Every structure is written in C-alpha cells, then in structure tokens.
Amino acid sequence: MSTPLLQILDVTAGFGATTVLHGVSIDVPEGSIAGIFGLNGAGKSVTLKTVAGVVPARSGQVLLDGEDITRWGPEKRVARGMGHIPQGRQVFPELTVEENLRLGAYTLRRRDRSRYAASLDAVYDRFPVLRERRSQLAGTMSGGQQASLCVGRALINQPRLVLVDEPSAGLSPVAALELREVLRDVAATGVTMVLVEQNIAFGLSLVDTAHLMQTGTVVHSSPVGDLDDATLATHLGIGSVLGAATSRMLSSRATPEPPKKGKPRVRRTA
Amino acid sequence: MGQVLVFGLISGGIYGLFALGVVMVFRGTGVLSFAQGEIGTAALYVAAYLINDQGLPWVVGALGALVFGIGVGVLFELLVVRRMIGADPVSTAVATVGLLLLITTIEIQYAGSTLISVRGPISQHFAVFGVEVTGTQVLGVLLALALGFGLQSLLRRTDFGLGILAAAQDPTAVRLVGVPLSRVSATVWGAGAALSVIAALLVEPGIGVFAPGFASQLYLVGLAAAVIGGLTSLPGAVIGGLALGLVEAAANKWFGQSGVHGLRYVVVLIVLLVVLVGRQLLPELRARFDTRAEAVA
C-alpha cells in the first residue's frame, strides 16, 4: 500500500493550560474522502486546524505525502497543495467575488500566473452565479452564494487536499444538497478531502471512511460500509441514521438561511 | 472664513497622513499603534543631521529619514509585534507605548531640549484666499487626499495588496489562502512609519522648530481622526483628519484670544466624544423613530 496523502500521527494540541487533542491519529489515502464526526466540542475543528497549521501540534506529527510538515506555517502548507473551506464560510466580505477568487489563487499565481485564467474559468463554469456576480462585494451575497464562493476560492488554487469544516451548517436543504454534489464532483477529479460534519447523514453520504471523535480522541475508524447503528449510537449518542441518510437529510436540515442583516425599515404611508 | 479653511485643510492634511498610518497598521494587524508618530520625530533628527550638518540636498535627507523610519517600524514588527501574534491586541498596543517612551528617551539623550529646524522641499509662497501658504503645505494636503482616495485602489491591483486589505477582515482566513501574514505585518508597520516620517517632514517647516515628542502631539490627533473615520477606512482617515483640522482652525479663530492652552486637544476630544457617543445613540434614536412611524401608520 502506498503512503497516505495525509497522516495525522498521535497529535496533541490545546490552548493555554487545557489540552484539547489527546493523541489523534488519522490516515487519509490519496483520492479518498475522510469524515470526522463527533459531538459539539469533540475537537473536530481543532484537528483540522492542526492539519492547517493554525493551531500548533504540541506533540505528534502531521505528514503530507510522507513529508513532516508539523512545524510548517499555514502559508507553506497552502503553497504545497492544501486548500481550506473553513467553518462559517469566511469569505472576505469587503472584497468582490473576483478579488476573493484572486486571493484564493495566491500561491497558484505566484507559482505560475499563466494557469490562473483557466482555473478562474473552471470555477466560473462550476458556479455560474459567481461569474454573474464577479464584481459584487462578497458580503452582500446570500449564504448559499457565499458557500459557493468559499468552495470556489479553495478550488481555484488547484489543491490536492481540501479540509472542509461543517459545509452544510446554516444552509437551506436545497443549497446543502447542491453543495454535496459539488463536493462529490470535486472528489471525483481525484482531490483528497477531510470533511468535518455535525450533520451525520450529510457526512456519511459523502465520505469513504469515518473517524468518530469523543473529547479529543478518535474512538472509532472504519470504512463507511462497516459502520452500524450500534457503533454510531455508542460513540455519538444518536439514534438510527443509516439507511435513511438521504431522506433524513432533507427533513432534518430544514435550518433556515440566516436572517439578512439590517433592520427592516418601516415606510411611512400617507 | 478663507483663513479658517486654508489653515484647517493644511493641518487637517497632516492629521490625515498620520491617520492613514494608523489605519494601515490597524487593518493589517488589528493593533492600534501609539509609537508611530514619534518615529516621525526621530526621523526628523536624521534629516536635520543630513541636511543641516552634512549639507546634503533635501531629497537625500528626506530619503535618509524615510529609510531610517521604515527601518525602525519594520524592526519593531520583527522583534516585538511578530512575537505577539495571537496575543491580545491590547497587549501589543501597550508594547507600542513602550516603544514610544524608548524613542522619546533616546531623542532627549541625543538632542536635549535644543530646538532644531529642517527646511521643506518647496519654499515658494502662494496666496490662497488671501492667506500665505508654502508649497510644502500644499503638498501635504494633496498627498493626503491622493493617498486617502488612491491607496485602496492601488492595493487592490496586486495580490499582496489585496492580502493586506483582507487581513483586517480576517487574519486567519488570509493565511488559509496562502498569504504570508508576517510579510503583511512587516509591510504595514513599515508603511505606517513611512507615513509618519512624510507627515513630520511636511509639517515641521510650517511650524519652524521641533523637539522630542514633536510628532507624537500631532499623531494623537491623527489617531482621533482615524477613529472618527472608522479605523478601517483609508478615505475615512483623511476625511476625519481634514474635519478635525477645520474644527481646530475655527476654534482657534473664535476662541484663540482666550489664551486657553492646549485648545487643540480640547477640540479634538469634544469632536471625538460627539462622534463616538453619536455612533452609539444613533441606532437607538432611529429605532425609536421607526416605532413612532409604525404607530402613525
């Protein structure tokens, strides 16, 4: 077997006096989608952040393609093929859609600017709404459109490995389904992914392997096909979700779009 | 009236230049710097040495001052600010007060209270609205306006400049697209120092002499101007600076004879308070107005 593209080896991490990750180990083979699931506060996001280099690992190693990147800064990891779709769709609100994408291609443009035009076109083809709104300020778009921009901003840099944190959170059920198709398409082109999801049904319908986390440790790792309800119930304290994954996703994710900013103005009527 | 306008715009332009530096540093690193102004004074000593003592042309002295100022700004970023990445911005702000004290102490050691002066780049006089102004003073206003309204679009042209603009909105997200945040930080500290040096070089000839602490006094007004402009807006910083300059000039004209010392700070404080309190109250007042309107409808 070839080396996994990403290896997280016995990583511990924390903030100040508190340790959040107590020895996390996860292997992600090239071309696969790994899912990390767990209750709120289990340490899923912190795990992604240590892989990203935003939170330092206190011990253990992170290997990318066999190379030890534990001490690298986030910028260098991005330059070497890591891409991010962070929690909460952090687009740059005061930049236009196209400026967001140009910034997303920061390391690609430094390496080989001639590839940018084609890459931008590919993102626009995937998300026609971004092409239409290329000059609009990103902060003024809807939640679903910002989600598309966030994905596009990661893809435009042509990453080999994409870390995705809670992509479905706050999206309408339809937008979440669309996003799932996009992520599937991207994975089909050979891009490796690590996906964190609160919505187990959404996540399980996408990933190849599932890693269940509880209070900072991985308590179960297996291919999705080997998961059963009992395992999920034991480790995540949830009822039956398998089988009915897709239909449940539609009904249980009826989370409304976040309310638009600003108060509704009352018009005076004569 | 014309006098108030001319004097107001001249000092307002200088406040605007200082305020631009405040905004650059704040946008790039989220830190409010108190030291930058004094880098301007220290650089004036360098300019005075090169121009007065060595007899070099003004441009050479100014360039020397600029290089020195940028060097101090970047060095402080490398030695202190960078080590405090992730620390609470208030701690970093306090560290800048430390730098301010350090620079002032060195200035006092070097120059004591000797008053020194440096000439400006353009000494020709013009009459504007019946008021004599020098080319140097006009240059200050024009430069403030050009940078305030042009810098943003200039930054938008390059990827790195775009990174600087985005860093204020979300520093972590900027790193996650691969922009080296440490370079952004060093650049804005260098730029902030450069703006202080330029402001100091352009304002000093109009005042005539300088001593330790000289630029900090003006920089504090620039800090207020930046806050009035919203702390993240480059045009806002210059508009804030011009507004404070005009209000100060008006106050000087009408209350100047009263002999109140430090009138500048009283005026700045009052305007700052009105703006800050107004910003708090306005949404509330508007809400009240809206409910009334609703009741009427």
Ligand SMILES: Nc1ncnc2c1ncn2[C@@H]1O[C@H](COP(=O)(O)OP(=O)(O)O)[C@@H](O)[C@H]1O
């Ligand atoms: N910046 C931080 N400072 C201190 N504690 C943090 C920070 N970020 C996360 N934590 C703590 O780490 C734990 C795991 O958080 P996280 O990985 O975000 O959980 P989740 O699995 O929901 O993504 C939580 O207890 C959280 O309070």
Ligand SMILES: [Mg+2]
């Ligand atoms: Mg999380």
